[in-house]
Structure formats: C-alpha cells, structure tokens
Amino acid sequence: MTTRVLSVASEAYPLVKTGGLADVVGALPAALAPHDVKLTTLIPGYPAVMAALDESRVLHRYKDLLGVEARLLGGVAGGLELVVLDAPTLFTRDGGPYADPDGEDWLDNWLRFAALGRAAADIAQGAATDLHPDLLHAHDWQAAMAAAYLRFGKATASPSVMTIHNIAFPGYFPAEIFPLLDLPPEAFTIEGVEYFGGVGFLKAGLRAADAIPTVSPTYAEQIREPEFGMGLEGLITARRDRLHGILNGIDTVIWNPASDKNLATTYDAATLRMRGYNKRAVEKVFSLTEGDGPLFCVISRLTAQKGMDILAGLVDALVAMGGRLALLGSGDAELEVAFRAAAVRHPGQVGVRIGYDEALSHLMQGGADAIVIPSRFEPCGLTQLYGLRYGCVPVAARTGGLADTIVDANEAALAGRAATGFLFDGVTADDLTGALRRAITVFGHREAWRSLQKQGMKADFSWRRSGQRYAELYQRLLKAPASVQS
Ligand code: ADP
Ligand code: GLC
Numbered sequence: 092m093t094t095r096v097l098s099v100a101s102e103a104y105p106l107v108k109t110g111g112l113a114d115v116v117g118a119l120p121a122a123l124a125p126h127d128v129k130l131t132t133l134i135p136g137y138p139a140v141m142a143a144l145d146e147s148r149v150l151h152r153y154k155d156l157l158g159v160e161a162r163l164l165g166g167v168a169g170g171l172e173l174v175v176l177d178a179p180t181l182f183t184r185d186g187g188p189y190a191d192p193d194g195e196d197w198l199d200n201w202l203r204f205a206a207l208g209r210a211a212a213d214i215a216q217g218a219a220t221d222l223h224p225d226l227l228h229a230h231d232w233q234a235a236m237a238a239a240y241l242r243f244g245k246a247t248a249s250p251s252v253m254t255i256h257n258i259a260f261p262g263y264f265p266a267e268i269f270p271l272l273d274l275p276p277e278a279f280t281i282e283g284v285e286y287f288g289g290v291g292f293l294k295a296g297l298r299a300a301d302a303i304p305t306v307s308p309t310y311a312e313q314i315r316e317p318e319f320g321m322g323l324e325g326l327i328t329a330r331r332d333r334l335h336g337i338l339n340g341i342d343t344v345i346w347n348p349a350s351d352k353n354l355a356t357t358y359d360a361a362t363l364r365m366r367g368y369n370k371r372a373v374e375k376v377f378s379l380t381e382g383d384g385p386l387f388c389v390i391s392r393l394t395a396q397k398g399m400d401i402l403a404g405l406v407d408a409l410v411a412m413g414g415r416l417a418l419l420g421s422g423d424a425e426l427e428v429a430f431r432a433a434a435v436r437h438p439g440q441v442g443v444r445i446g447y448d449e450a451l452s453h454l455m456q457g458g459a460d461a462i463v464i465p466s467r468f469e470p471c472g473l474t475q476l477y478g479l480r481y482g483c484v485p486v487a488a489r490t491g492g493l494a495d496t497i498v499d500a501n502e503a504a505l506a507g508r509a510a511t512g513f514l515f516d517g518v519t520a521d522d523l524t525g526a527l528r529r530a531i532t533v534f535g536h537r538e539a540w541r542s543l544q545k546q547g548m549k550a551d552f553s554w555r556r557s558g559q560r561y562a563e564l565y566q567r568l569l570k571a572p573a574s575v576q577s
Contacts, residue, residue: 094565096123097174097224099133099211101204101233105169106140107188108449110392111339111473112256115306116230118342119561120171122554126562129172131222133211135203136164136177137188143168144175150219153178157206157273163219174219176210189233201264204292205272208236216246226565228252232262235296236272236284242299243278250568253300255293257470258314258321259396262292287322297326301568304335304561306471307492311336319468337561338495339471340554341480346453348481353453360548363482363541369458376451377417377442384413385534387527388459388483390452390474393422393430398465398488398518400426405520405527406433410440412531417459419444419451456481460540461530465515465523469493475512479547484540485512486530488522496552500529505539511547 102108104117120130134140147166154160161178168175176182181203186192189200197203211234213219215227226249229237238251266289269279279285284295297303305311313319315328327334349359355372358365370386373379379386387409393399403426409416418430418441427445434443444451456462462478464487471492475485479496487493493514500510513533515526533539 094128094226094562094569095224096128096130096226096228096565097133097211097214097222098130098228098230099207099234099237100230101135101188101207103132103134103169103171106134106143106171107137109188111471112231114342114473115256115339117169117171118340118554121342122340122558123562126558128562128565130228131172131174131224133174133176133207133214135182135188135207136175136179137182138184140168140173140175141177141183144173147175150174150222151213157202157209157271159202159206161206161210163210163214165219165222174214174222176207178206181206201268201290201292202271204233204262205236207234208292209240209273211237212240212244215241215249216244224249225569226250226252228254229296229300230254231256232260232293232296235262235292237296238299239274239278239284239295243274243283250301250571251299252302252304252564252568253296255297255303255305255314255470258293258305258319258323259468261286261294261321261323263287264290264292266290294323294326297323297330301333301571302335302564303327303330303333304337304564306337306339307495308336308338309494310470310491313468313491335560335564337557337564338492339473339476340557341473341476341552343480343553346477346480348457351453351457353450354457355454358457360482360545363544366458366482369454370460371458373417373455373458376454377444378439379415379417379442380439382413382415382440384415385460385531386415386417386458387461387463387486388455389416389418389420389463390455391420391464393420393426395423396467396469398467398523399423401465401518401520401523402463403429403433405523406430406437406441408524409527410437412528414527414531416441417455418442419446419448419455421445421447456483459483460534461486463527464488464493465518466490466493467518472496476552479511479550479552482544482548484530484543484547486526487512487514488518489514489516498546500533500543505533505542508542508546510543511550512543
C-alpha cells in the first residue's frame with residue numbers, strides 16, 4: 092500500500108531557494124516515489140509559488156489561523172505535488188522568504204512559520220479534503236512547530252519526522268509570543284516548546300518528533316557536542332535513539348554534465364577535455380585571463396559558517412601561488428566588500444559576482460578546476476557533491492558531510508586512485524593555505540588530476556540509497572506502537 096507523507100518546508104527548488112534545503116525538499120518526492128511513498132509538499136504561498144500554481148483546488152479555508160485568514164490550496168507547480176498555505180497577510184510581500192528587501196528578518200517570522208506548522212498538523216489530523224497523510228515530515232526550524240502542534244493536538248497524532256538541515260538556526264523567539272501560539276499551557280515547559288525562557292521552534296520539533304534524521308552521519312555525531320550542537324546538544328544526546336544520519340542525495344537529472352543546458356559544452360568522464368570550453372566561458376563571465384594554474388571557484392553563502400572570512404584573507408596568497416579565483420555568492424556585507432576589493436586588487440586573476448545565479452553555478456561547476464569549501468561546520472553540503480559529479484575537484488574542510496563524501500588525496504589514496512579531493516583539518520589560514528598548495532601541486536601533474544576528477548565522477552551520490560533509508564524509516568515508524576516520548 093502506498094505510504095502518504097506530508098513534507099513541510101519553507102523552501103523547495105525550483106520555486107523558492109536560498110540554499111541546499113530547497114534542493115533536498117524539491118528532490119525528496121522523486122527520491123521516495125520508487126519506494127511506493129507519495130510525498131506532498133506543504134510550502135508557504137509566497138508570490139513566486141502563487142504565480143507558478145496554475146490550477147489549484149481549495150482543500151480547506153481558515154477564518155482564523157493564529158489570527159489570520161488563510162486557505163490551503165492543492166495543486167502542482169515546478170513539477171511538485173503541493174499544498175500551498177495561501178495567507179496573503181503573511182506571505183504576499185516583496186523580499187525573500189525570511190527577510191525584507193533590505194535583508195532584515197521579518198518581525199513576524201514567528202507567526203508566519205507557526206502558522207505553517209499549525210496548518211501542517213491540521214492536515215495530518217484530517218483537515219484537508221482528499222489528503223490524509225500517514226506521516227508528517229518537517230524540515231528545519233521553519234517547519235518544526237508542525238511536530239509540536241501534532242503532539243499537543245487533540246486527535247491521535249500520526250508519526251512525525253524532523254530533519255535537521257542546520258542546527259545553527261534555532262528559530263528562537265521571546266516568551267511573549269507563547270500565548271499567541273494557541274497551544275495548551277503545559278506546552279510551555281522543557282518537555283514542550285520552552286527553551287531558555289523563550290520559545291524555540293527547532294527545539295520544540297526535536298522534542299516532539301518520533302524520528303530525527305540529520306543530513307550526514309558525521310554531523311549526527313557532531314551535534315551531540317557543544318561545539319556543533321549550538322545549545323541543543325543535551326536534547327540531541329537525550330534523544331540519540333531517535334537520531335539518524337542520512338546523507339543527502341543530489342538530483343542527477345538536474346545536475347548532469349552530459350545534458351546540462353547551462354553549460355557551454357556538455358561532457359562526461361570520457362570527454363573531460365571538453366570542460367576547457369566551459370572554463371573559457373567562466374573566464375569570460377568573470378573577466379579572467381587564461382593561466383597555467385588551476386581556476387578555483389566558490390559558490391556559497393558568504394558567511395562565517397562557510398569559512399569565507401578565512402578565504403577572504405587568503406586571496407592574495409592564492410594568487411601568489413599561481414591560482415585564480417571565480418566567486419559567486421552573497422551574504423555578510425563585510426565579506427562582500429572584502430571579495431570585491433580582492434577582485435579590484437587582482438584584475439584578470441580574481442573575479443567576483445555578488446548575487447544568486449542558478450545557471451552560472453552550473454557553468455562554474457562544469458568549467459572551474461576546483462571548488463573551495465572551507466566550512467567551519469557543514470551538515471551535509473551539496474556543492475561538493477555537484478563538484479564531484481562535474482569533475483570540479485573539492486578542496487574542503489574535514490567536517491560534517493564534507494568529511495563523509497570526499498576522499499582526501501593523501502599519498503596512499505592518490506597512488507591507489509581512490510582520492511576525489513582535498514580535505515584539511517581545522518579552519519585556519521594555515522590549514523586552508525596548505526590544502527590550496529597541495530591542490531596546486533597535484534594540478535601540475537595532469538594524470539593525477541584527471542584521476543581525481545574521474546574518481547569523483549564515478550561516485551554515486553544519487554538519492555538511490557538515501558531514498559531507501561527514508562522509506563525504511565517511515566515504515567518503521569508506521570509499524571511502531573503509538574509513539575512513546577523519550
Ligand atoms: P547551504 O544550504 O548551507 O547554503 P549547500 O551546499 O547545502 O549549503 O547548498 C547550497 C545550494 O545553494 C547549492 O545548490 C548551491 O549551488 C546553491 N548556491 C549557493 N550560493 C549560490 C549563489 N550565489 N548562486 C547560485 N547558487 C548558489
Ligand atoms: C543546510 C546545510 C547544508 C545542507 C543543506 C541541505 O543548509 O547548511 O550543509 O547540505 O542544509 O540539507
């Protein structure tokens with residue numbers, strides 16, 4: 092019998108994307124379909140979503156969803172089977188999904204995402220016509236209240252799964268919002284939504300969910316420690332029997348160098364030399380001159396998580412070692428300024444595009460020699476997986492999903508042709524410089540570099556295995572007796 096799952100999130104590719112969360116949420120339905128699981132995705136009715144939804148039907152009308160009028164619309168957009176929370180007062184706005192056009196978080200984010208969670212729990216309890224999910228699957232803090240509303244709801248709760256994509260975003264709000272959440276008073280305890288005297292959305296979801304997957308095995312270990320758990324390590328450790336490290340997959344149709352329409356030239360492992368045309372195209376976009384050394388790229392949020400402050404301080408050294416850099420990203424204002432200044436200092440060697448450009452990100456993976464990912468922590472990371480599939484060799488910090496997916500080019504791995512990239516320990520200028528230097532040296536040995544590229548391209552990072560693991564997890568929860576909190 093088909094298992095029906097309601098997946099709840101604040102973004103989904105190709106409709107709304109600020110990072111890897113969207114890629115994963117957008118890919119999960121196709122990843123689970125071969126396992127007889129039908130995933131319907133609940134997302135907010137942002138303008139881009141409403142515009143993409145052509146034919147929709149009303150599944151439910153709210154006069155008062157935490158004080159706002161709203162509808163649940165069923166339909167298809169961007170190839171995804173959706174339920175859209177159409178609540179114009181919350182979601183019909185210019186700007187991004189979380190912030191206004193100046194980049195400031197919306198002040199009512201607590202209400203916007205509490206409403207999303209409440210709607211999800213209502214659907215799981217049978218509120219929407221034609222839609223009776225067996226299980227609810229929430230992603231990150233924006234969807235986490237779904238599990239809490241289910242737990243404190245009146246009807247018998249269906250099981251809930253709460254995937255942590257990034258524990259660094261806790262969704263923490265002052266205690267004053269609690270009375271407005273329409274939860275019973277007993278929910279404002281350590282067993283419920285209370286967190287350090289306020290309300291923690293992610294904490295609430297982690298406390299209530301029946302299973303807690305996170306997006307790589309190493310990160311599942313790391314978040315039990317204070318350094319990575321960001322204050323939630325105690326709860327994670329207490330609930331470790333509910334914790335699962337399930338590595339993200341990638342969409343191998345969208346990310347396929349043999350058919351990617353964003354490339355100047357398509358190629359595969361047998362025609363790697365064709366990448367040269369893509370490299371020329373990247374050089375043109377970034378106004379770079381040709382060179383003998385490797386062309387490094389960065390495609391990233393420009394934040395401390397991603398170690399971009401360390402890289403910003405090393406651009407001169409990278410150029411002095413014979414490397415060139417093409418950077419696409421946006422984020423912290425000081426980092427944007429620092430990278431722009433580096434491009435001015437090194438015309439022809441360093442090119443910087445501040446902004447978000449999906450098509451250009453594909454071209455860069457298809458043309459640059461290597462991608463630099465010096466993250467301080469990285470729950471999974473997708474850009475190294477795209478890099479591996481495109482023969483764009485990752486140079487990355489040994490943390491989280493980066494450690495789980497890249498085989499470091501140490502001497503043995505190089506000799507055994509097992510290596511796929513460069514990993515370094517610790518995120519300091521010295522550590523990163525050492526890794527960049529190693530990459531530049533190996534780049535000088537044509538055969539060794541080709542072997543790195545080919546080995547990475549051979550690896551299977553599709554959703555095949557992880558889709559199966561999620562399907563097995565759902566089955567286990569549905570067979571388990573009524574959930575017992577631990
Ligand atoms: P995170 O979700 O922490 O930002 P991931 O590596 O999981 O990191 O996912 C980032 C996703 O966003 C990838 O699909 C990457 O290609 C994309 N991305 C990041 N920055 C940009 C940008 N400036 N332009 C286009 N795509 C970007
Ligand atoms: C988060 C993490 C990233 C992960 C992505 C998708 O944004 O920072 O490491 O790949 O979610 O799970």
